[in-house]
Amino acid sequence: PRIKERLHQPADYLSGGEQQMVAVARALSGDVRVLLLDEPFEGLAPAVIEQLFESFDKLRHEIAIIIVDHHLDLSLALSDRTVALERGTVQWTGESQLLRDDLDLRRKVLWL
Known part of the structure; x- marks a missing residue:
């Protein structure tokens, strides 16, 4: 999701994927060592899921990520x-x- 382009837009007007990225960014704004993701892909469009997956795949090499999700193949690929x-x-x-x-x-x- 293109969060930077939406910087001055209220969060209510963001797509589900953009809102998810804002939530992750807020969670990562401190000194984070573990990130808990509760169904991060639920209800999102396939293209957004792919973007989030790529972001989480990069992030997992920097911090510990715990994923609670029903999307088994995505969760297994990230863990x-x-x-x-x-x-x-x-x-x-x-x-x-x-x-x-x-x-x-x-x-x-x-x-x-």
């Missing part, structure tokens, strides 16, 4: 480790690469 929860209880934890590569394990762990 080194995955924790699968069911009703707040840890059901599985391990390297995300394992779930990316092994569809049988993915089905077993995530019931897909």
Whole structure:
């Protein structure tokens, strides 16, 4: 999203993706070591999702990012480790690469 172009525009008039980027920028304005993203891709257009994904992919090399999301492929692509929860209880934890590569394990762990 082109946030710089919208600098003088009220946040109410920003698109969903632009609002998401403003929220992330506000969260990063301090001395941040961990960023928690709660469903960052929900309800966004595919082009905006791609832009956010690229931003998060660059950012993850600088700070720790925790992603809570139902977009499994995007989350797995951005993460080194995955924790699968069911009703707040840890059901599985391990390297995300394992779930990316092994569809049988993915089905077993995530019931897909």
